[in-house]
Amino acid sequence: MAATLVTPTAINPLRAGMRGTRTIEPCVVVVFGATGDLTHRKLIPALYNLALEQPMPAELSVVGVGRRPLDNNEFRQQALDAVDKFSRRRPVNPNVWETFSRGLFYCQAPFDDPDGYVRLKNLLDQLDRDRGTLGNRIFYLSTQPSYYPTIIENLREADMARRGRPPGSGWARIVVEKPFGHNLESAQGLNDLLSTAFREDQIFRIDHYLGKETVQNIMVLRFGNGVFEPIWNRRYIDSVQITAAESLGIEGRAAYYNEAGALRDMIQNHVMQLLALVAMEPPANFGADSVRDEKVKVLRSIPPMREAEIVADTVRGQYGAGWIGGEHVPGFVEESGIPPTSRTETFVALKLQIDNWRWAGVPFYIRTGKRLTKRITEVAIQFRRPPYLLFRDIGADKLQSNVLSLRIQPNEGISLRVEAKVPGQEMRIRPVNMEFFYGRAFGVEPPEAYERLLLDCMYGDSTLFTRRDETELAWGLVDSIAHAWDHPPATGIPRYEPGTSGPREADTLIERDERTWRRL
Secondary structure: OOOOOOOOOOOOOOOOOOOOOOOOOOOEEEEEOOOOHHHHHHHHHHHHHHHHHOOOOOOOEEEEEEOOOOOHHHHHHHHHHHHHHHOOOOOOOHHHHHHHHOOEEEEEOOOOOHHHHHHHHHHHHHHHHHHOOOOOEEEEEOOOHHHHHHHHHHHHHOOOOOOOOOOOOOOEEEEEOOOOOOOHHHHHHHHHHHHHHOOHHHEEEOOHHHHOHHHHHHHHHHHOOOOOHHHOOOOOEEEEEEEEEOOOOOOOOHHHHHHHHHHHHHHHHHHHHHHHHHHOOOOOOOOHHHHHHHHHHHHHOOOOOOHHHHHHHEEEEEEOOEEEOOEEEOOHHHOOOOOOOOOOOOEEEEEEOOOOOOOOOOOEEEEEEOOEOOOEEEEEEEEOOOOOHHHHHHOHHHOOOOEEEEEEEOOOEEEEEEEEEOOOOOOOEEEEEEEEEHHHHHOOOOOOHHHHHHHHHHHOOOOOOEOHHHHHHHHHHHHHHHHHHHOOOOOOOOEEOOOEOOOHHHHHHHHOOOOOOOOO
């Protein structure tokens, strides 16, 4: 059913979290894969919300590129349906939509057809003349990764990458979605190909986790509060846990997920980015290269895992059939499109070390998986226990360590667990939480990650995007683990029941260090 426009009773533009002091130049956002799921669910709603809440230039234009035969009006109606269904700001504001939709255009072009890129270039030149977009382009690859090389090569051959153009002749930037390769070799190959068409400062490798408010707040929490930075080290921190759990299964992504698995799908990008932000040294400033230099230093400080360490410090698992949320769900190998002999992991647990001055001896425990108890992503900093000599007579062994928990999703916020006295005549102690939630504290809904990242790309700010060396260092670690897993003795992969916290082997990994996983 087509979406309808409803006039809201009030408009309250959201400014929180956006870097509104900078100026956005007129530009064209070219979305390859314009009829796909990511475009409808995330990109078009994000661009509309930016138009609704930011001082965007009236000349901002969006060109969808796809293989389906659509005209501009049909593309605009599809975009309206997407905003009406998926935007966080609803109902649609008719005045904003009228202005925004005038900048929506469609170009039918098979991704491997050079003539299609000629039509695209002619359309972009026409928009420069008619809408004053000044030759500025953002090319967003929202397609299957197998099309990336074809699109990059055709953009280069059609002279749309604008590499080496003189200042004032318009800029071009390219946004590349994950997965960025499927191993180190393919990632290096893709980087090499990108470098033939674009400079590094033109390339924006997107990881939507870095656009989430709590992820960005990690740096503010650490470096903007004198209470935390002095104790953010091995002298005061016992261990760190990073959890990225999902209650859903593969949700129709059988072909991709059976090839990628949890290690490549989550650890290589999202989780390693969280680890780098938690462990990095203070940057000289918040410039893109200063921040990313410090993240790279962290990744370089993770020692290569030898085969014996991979056996001891990594666990993989695969969900079986069972019940979750009152619903019976199939096991992974029973999912449509998954071979019954698949050994692809849907759960990963790791123990990593960072060999530098700040973190030597502090274990980083990581876990991610599907069909777990609930959907939650968090970073938990567990501090060392004090001597507790004063409380020997009241059960000091039962006192819990202080934990700082950074909730990435859902219900973004920060929680600090401390010990407190229970009211009454007796000395009884109980852990309590000091909590902060974004929605409650600021009274506004935080912007979607894609809104922030698209806005930064328009500004040309690559701070929240991954650099080439970050990507390849993360792949190097993941490749070593995957290679060891691909050459094991002829044993099965551990299974776990849906709705649990993963296989028993993951509990063993952390319990041998006399620690436990946090409850999901």
